[in-house]
Amino acid sequence: MHIIKFGGTSVANPQNILQCISIIKNKINNGRVAVVVSALGGITDLLLSAALDASAKKLNYKELYNEIEVRHVDAVAGLIPEKNQPESLQNVKQELEHLQTLLDGCYLLGELSERTKDLILSFGEVLSSYIMAEALKVQGEDCRLADCRELIRTNNRFGRAIVNFEITNLHIQHFFDKNRNTVIVLPGFIAQSEDGHVTTLGRGGSDYTAAIVAAALDVPHLEIWTDVSGIYTANPKLVKQARSISHITFEEAMELSHFGAKVLYPPTIQPIINKNITLTIKNTFEPEAPGSIITRQVPEESRNPIKGISNIDGITLITLEGPGMVGVSGFSKRLFEVISKESINVIFITQASSEHSICFGISDAEAPKAKAAIDVEFLFEIRQQKIKPAIAENGLSIIAVVGENMKNHQGLSGRMFSTLGRNNINIRAIAQGASERNISAVIASRDVKKALNSLHEEFFEESTVQLNLFVMGIGNVGDKFLEQVQQQRKYLKEHLNINVRVIGLANSRKMYFDEYGIALKDRKALLENGEPSTHTGFIGAIKRFNLRNSIFIDNTASNEVAMTYGSYLKQSIAVVTCNKVACSSAYSHYSELKSLSRQYSAPFLFETNVGAGLPIIDTLKNLVASGDRIRKIQAVLSGSLNFIFNNFNESVSFHDVVKQAQEEGYTEPDPKIDLSGVDVKRKLVILIRESGYKMEIEDIENRSFLPQKCLDTQTVEDFFRSLQDNATHFGDLYARAKSKGCRLKFVATFEEGNAHVGLEFIPQEHPFYNLEGKDNIVLFYTDRYADQPLIIKGAGAGAAVTASGIFADVIRIGNK
Structure with missing residues (x-):
C-alpha cells in the first residue's frame, strides 16, 4: 500500500490535478494507493475570509463565495468529460449550496463560532477529494472516495482537534480491509468529534491526515507531494542559494517545521515516528527530483552538523522581571499556568541565571491577551514593586539553526552569533535545548532576510562569500572600477570564491538599485532612468535592503559624501573610499571613524587615499x-x-x-x-x-x-x-x-x-x-x-x- 498526499498547490487547477493523476498511475503499477488531498490551492483562505466577512455583516462574502464556486465548477469542466459532467456538477453544486446556506446563516446571525468555522472550512477538502476521485474514475481507475469524517475521531477542540488514535486506527483499518479498490481518495484536514461534529486538524492538517492513515495501516513509506523539492536548508524565497536537504532525521524535521519550515506540518511526524515509517517530501512538478527523505537515522555521509536554518515571524517577546523573583520559588509555575489557561502556545523560553527575569516568545496575535492575564495574576507583586508589569516587545522573529549532530561539534554557536554580530543583527534573546539540536535567537523581523542569508553563507556556502556593493560616483574612477568588476566577476567566483554584486549606483543626479544585482553592461541606461539622487535616499535604500556584506564605495571627491561615512559604519556597512577628505579631516573625526569601524565590525578601507593602487x-x-x-x-x-x-x-x-x-x-x-x-x-x-x-x-x-x-x-x-x-x-x-x-x-x-x-x-x-x-x-x-x-x-x-x-x-x- 502506497500512501501519498498532495498539497493545495498540487491540486490548484485541472492541469495540476492531471499531473497528480499521472503520479498516482505510476504508483498503481506497484500496488494499491491511498491518496490524501488538500483543498484546491487558496480555497481554505477564501472559505475563512468569506466566513469572517459574513459574520461581520460584510456583503463581500458573496463575491468570495462566487469565486469558490467558479473554481470548483471550472475544475469539474476541465477534468470530467462533458457526457459525465451533469452528475458530477450536481454533486458539487449540492455541496456548494450547503456552504452558501452556512455563510448566509453567519451573515444573519452576525457571528461565527469555532464549530461553524470548522464546518465551513471542511468544504475545501470535501470538494477537492470528490473531484479527484471522479477524475480518476473517468480515466478508468478502480477508485473509491473515503470520508475522513467517518474515519478519524477527535475531541471537540475545534480548529486544532486532538485525535483519538485508538478509535481512529480501528476505523481506518476496518475501512481498508473492507474496501480493496486500487485507489482510495481521502480528504485531508477534516475529522469528526465523538459527538458527531465536523472538526479540523489545524492548518496544514492534510499532512497530518496522511501520517495518521500511514501509521494506522503500518506502511513502510509515506510520500508528501508539494510544490518544492523537499525540505530546504533555508526558506528559498528569502535565501536564493538554499538547497534541498537530501536526508534528515525525524527530530531535525520536527525542529525545522516547528521553526517555520512550512513544507511540513509539525504534528505530521508524531504518528509515524514510533512506527519508523520513512517520510519523503517530493515535488509534484519535478517528480524525478529526489526530494527529502526523513528517517530515524541518516547515512553517515549525510551527517553534516547543521541541517537547516529556519525562522518564525510575527513573534512578541513577553518579559517578566524584577528583584522579587530572585530566590522565590513558584514564579515560573504561576506564569506558565496563566498562559496555559489562556490556551496560548509558547514558542520560545529563556531565563536569566540570576532568576531576575524570564521571557518567552508567542505569536503577535496572542500578545495582548497574554500581557493582560500576566498583569492580573501578578497584580499584588506589581503593586509592591517586587516585579514590573509584563513587557511586550513585538516586531520580532525567531531564527533557529538546526542539526541533530550539533552537540558533537564545538564552536557552532560562536560562529552563529559572530556572524550575526558582524552583520549588525542585534539578538534580543537566546535559547538552546539540552539536546543541543537547535540554537534559537530572537531578532528584529526586519533583519530576518539578512540573518538567514548570512547564516546560510556561513554554514552552507563557506567556499563562497557574497559581497553587495553600493557605488557612489561613476566618473573616471567609478566607471573604470565597474568595468573591472564586470570583467573579473567570473574569475573572483571561480578562483577566490567571492561573488560580487553591484546593488546600487549613484551619481550627482540619479541613483538606481536592483536587489538581485545590476546588469553592469546596461549601467548607464539604467542609471539615467533611475530616481533623483540624494545622500539620505542612498543610505536609506541600503538600510532597507539590509543585505549581508554590504559595502559602500565612494568614488567622489565630495566633502558632503565623506561626512556620511559614520552613518554607514554604524549600520555595519563597510566603507571603501578613494576620497581623502574624511581621513584628512579633523583628527577627532578620523579617530571616530576608525573607532566605529572596530565597534561595528565594519571594514573602513582607504588604500587609494595615498598612491592610488600602490600598497x-x-x-x-x-x-x-x-x-x-x-x-x-x-x-x-x-x-x-x-x-x-x-x-x-x-x-x-x-x-x-x-x-x-x-x-x-x-x-x-x-x-x-x-x-x-x-x-x-x-x-x-x-x-x-x-x-x-x-x-x-x-x-x-x-x-x-x-x-x-x-x-x-x-x-x-x-x-x-x-x-x-x-x-x-x-x-x-x-x-x-x-x-x-x-x-x-x-x-x-x-x-x-x-x-x-x-x-x-x-x-x-x-x-x-x-x-x-x-x-x-x-x-x-x-x-x-x-x-x-x-x-x-x-x-x-x-x-x-x-x-x-x-x-x-x-x-x-x-x-x-
Missing part, C-alpha cells in the same frame, strides 16, 4: 602592527605633480602640461587642489596618522611654489589663465633646477614630529631623481629600516590604477 597604507599598517616604529617619511605623493614636472621643459609650457594632466585624469577635477599642495598635505597627514601619530592637516607646513595670484583664483578657468600669466615664474623654476643638475619634485616630509610639503630640487644621487611619468615613491625610515629605507614605488595616478586599488580593498573584505 602604501597596507604596508604601513603591517609595519605598525608588527611592532615597528615609523621615524621618518619622505615621499613624492602626487602622481599628477610628478607627471607635470617630468613633462615640463623649455619647449612645453607649464599651462599646457597641467592641462594635459587634467585631460588624462591625473589631477583632481580642479587642478589647483593638486598644484597648491592641499592634496599632498592630505595624503601626508593620512600616512602620519596611520603611523600612529596625532596630527592635524594645519600642522603641516605648505611651501607652495604657486604665485599668490594663482592661489587666489575662484574658478578652474581663472586658474588656467593665471598659469599662462605667470609663465615666466614657472620657467625660472625649471631653469634654476636645470642649472644645478637637479629635477623638480614636490616632496612630502615627516620627521621628529614636524611635517612639510613643497617643491624641491632633487640631485641625481637621490632616489627621487629618476622617478618617471606619474609614479609615486615613499621612503619609510623605521626602527628596522634605519639606514636603508623601505621603498614603495609605482604608478600613483590615473583612473585605472585608482580603480584597481578600490577593487583590491573590496577583495580584502571578501577574503576576511
